[in-house]
Amino acid sequence: MTKSLKTILAETGKVSFTNKEILTLAAENGFEAKDAYRLISSSLNRIKRGLYSLEAPAPSAPVAPQMPQTAMANIAFRGVASVSNDEVYVPSVDPTYIKWGEYNTIMKIIKSKMFFPTYIAGLSGNGKTMMVEQACAKVKREYVRVQISPETDEDDLIGGFRLVNGETVFQKGPVVKAMERGCILLIDEIDRATNKIMCLQGVLEGNPILLKKTGEVVTPAEGFNVIATANTKGRGSDDGRFTAASIIDDAFLERFVCVIDQPFPQPTIERKIVEKHMAKFGVEDSEFAEKLIAWSNVIRKTFEAEGVEEVVSTRRLCHIVKSFSIFSDRMKAINMCISRFDEETRTAFLDLYTKIDESQLNENGEIVEQTSVDDVVADYNAYNEEKEEAPF
Numbered sequence: 001m002t003k004s005l006k007t008i009l010a011e012t013g014k015v016s017f018t019n020k021e022i023l024t025l026a027a028e029n030g031f032e033a034k035d036a037y038r039l040i041s042s043s044l045n046r047i048k049r050g051l052y053s054l055e056a057p058a059p060s061a062p063v064a065p066q067m068p069q070t071a072m073a074n075i076a077f078r079g080v081a082s083v084s085n086d087e088v089y090v091p092s093v094d095p096t097y098i099k100w101g102e103y104n105t106i107m108k109i110i111k112s113k114m115f116f117p118t119y120i121a122g123l124s125g126n127g128k129t130m131m132v133e134q135a136c137a138k139v140k141r142e143y144v145r146v147q148i149s150p151e152t153d154e155d156d157l158i159g160g161f162r163l164v165n166g167e168t169v170f171q172k173g174p175v176v177k178a179m180e181r182g183c184i185l186l187i188d189e190i191d192r193a194t195n196k197i198m199c200l201q202g203v204l205e206g207n208p209i210l211l212k213k214t215g216e217v218v219t220p221a222e223g224f225n226v227i228a229t230a231n232t233k234g235r236g237s238d239d240g241r242f243t244a245a246s247i248i249d250d251a252f253l254e255r256f257v258c259v260i261d262q263p264f265p266q267p268t269i270e271r272k273i274v275e276k277h278m279a280k281f282g283v284e285d286s287e288f289a290e291k292l293i294a295w296s297n298v299i300r301k302t303f304e305a306e307g308v309e310e311v312v313s314t315r316r317l318c319h320i321v322k323s324f325s326i327f328s329d330r331m332k333a334i335n336m337c338i339s340r341f342d343e344e345t346r347t348a349f350l351d352l353y354t355k356i357d358e359s360q361l362n363e364n365g366e367i368v369e370q371t372s373v374d375d376v377v378a379d380y381n382a383y384n385e386e387k388e389e390a391p392f
């Protein structure tokens, strides 16, 4: 019977291993990178960044008693899962994450421990949330992530009464917990909110907050900061792309110290992201990675020139890689992952991919030339113009 990778690790007599050691042992024993990643994420205990142990973690005390909470909240923690405190945590390092763009800016803000409300705006799926999460993971800062929807209100954010063991008790909301812990409050998709989020005005000034229902005043602990992400800058979405995007009150926006514009990653960066995901899913195919990047780049340029109405995000490229790992078929993977678009867009995207795919290969399937992205964009625009001129 073949030994598992875990057994092989155990037989070395060591307890802890670096990422590299695990990958090397895996390769030496005929395993693939994906087996090593699977073992790391499912069966090993993370000691610190890049170091993993075969031993189970020492039993830790429940999170709740460590937190500055009222007795009522402790009751809530024991009795009702939905009002537990597990929303405060240090995110784990994602080995597929590639630092780029404003990552260093966000990192400096987080490390400064200053109150510096920051708003990150950019198209969907270009890594805004992941950037904040991974910056917190890197410096082991606790963070609380609040997902905003049009239904989000003061009760969800600041807290409200909950039924616990037959009693009505006040439960602090995620914003208050983040203030008490001095951690990073990530307000995700803030432009999906209604004016109900105006309850955060004082919080965005770094002021203490009065819990009206209990009379308690909560002062933000050192290190507390707010980072918001959104697809728009709070002025709605002119092109109708983000139909749920709301217009955020100007006084509310005024409380953010800075707005960071997040574009899509540069092709060289995005290629690294795609290749990391390929390694994660065990489908290393650098030719496909190269073509996917050329393809998304053409689509984005055409999108900027208003030649197509949709765009392929970094997230979508990662979805394609995942599908490719299941179906081992490039066109099927692309086809499945662009099925959310309308038929015209799907056809345009597939045509573009086919063009890129064919133009780079000879009859032996070898890359013979590098297609210039600008050439393909020009061709594609010409094709669009022809289509518009034609009566049908």
Ligand SMILES: Nc1ncnc2c1ncn2[C@@H]1O[C@H](COP(=O)(O)OP(=O)(O)OP(=O)(O)O)[C@@H](O)[C@H]1O
Pocket: 096, 097, 098, 099, 100, 122, 123, 124, 125, 126, 127, 128, 129, 130, 131, 229, 230, 231, 273, 314, 315, 316, 318
């Ligand atoms: N820098 C990166 N390194 C590795 N993977 C990335 C990176 N950026 C984005 N991704 C991939 O794209 C996915 C989407 O990223 P994320 O959720 O941060 O996007 P977002 O900008 O917050 O999107 P939305 O506006 O829709 O919330 C990630 O789950 C990851 O798979």
Ligand SMILES: [Mg+2]
Pocket: 128, 129, 130, 188, 189, 229
């Ligand atoms: Mg996000």
